[in-house]
Amino acid sequence: MQSAGRRLTELAGVQMRTGRHEPLNGNIMQIRFHCPTDKCVAIIEYEPLAGCGDTIKCPRCDKEHAIDVTDSMRQRDTVDRCAACNCRELFIRKDFPQVIGVAIVVVFGLAAIYYFTISVLIAWSILAAAVVVDVAIYLVIGKVTTCYACRAQYRKCKLNPDHEGFDLATSEKY
Ligand SMILES: [Zn+2]
Ligand SMILES: [Zn+2]
Numbered sequence: 001m002q003s004a005g006r007r008l009t010e011l012a013g014v015q016m017r018t019g020r021h022e023p024l025n026g027n028i029m030q031i032r033f034h035c036p037t038d039k040c041v042a043i044i045e046y047e048p049l050a051g052c053g054d055t056i057k058c059p060r061c062d063k064e065h066a067i068d069v070t071d072s073m074r075q076r077d078t079v080d081r082c083a084a085c086n087c088r089e090l091f092i093r094k095d096f097p098q099v100i101g102v103a104i105v106v107v108f109g110l111a112a113i114y115y116f117t118i119s120v121l122i123a124w125s126i127l128a129a130a131v132v133v134d135v136a137i138y139l140v141i142g143k144v145t146t147c148y149a150c151r152a153q154y155r156k157c158k159l160n161p162d163h164e165g166f167d168l169a170t171s172e173k174y
Helices: 071-076 098-116 120-140
Strands: 030-034 043-047 055-057 064-066 090-094 143-147 153-155
Touching: 098 120
Parallel strands: none
Antiparallel strands: 030 043, 030 153, 055 064, 090 143, 143 153
16 A cells, blocks of 8 residues: 655655555645754655654654644645644635746747837737736646745645735734
């Protein structure tokens, strides 16, 4: 039988299996967080979170980090508080890779500027196309739940209706 827990990637390129429980209901929630150890730059990814034990070991600094997977995570595939730091405040945002967003603006923007000297109609069409591409990407990408305190990210889970979009005032508390 396949190990329940599966670490995917880590900056050091180390892969390991640390699962101890079988996930329930086929939950595939993924957690991704920066290793809290001082000066350790590893990004730890683990899925399914429901199959995780009490700790996740960082493959770079070898430290076991306490993980508190709640009943809500195990049974309903929903984040109710952060498993890495127990913070109850999390926000939801679109999982939009900013590099792609900027690239679209730059490429289409330059093309539009170039074509403005030739045909205003073409230039406006290019800008319209940029908007369409942006919207299309926005619609197909998923959402990520993020902890305000430690910025742990949760993917492939059901969204918690209690969580809202990013709030600067809440963020500044941490
Ligand atoms: Zn580490
Ligand atoms: Zn957290």
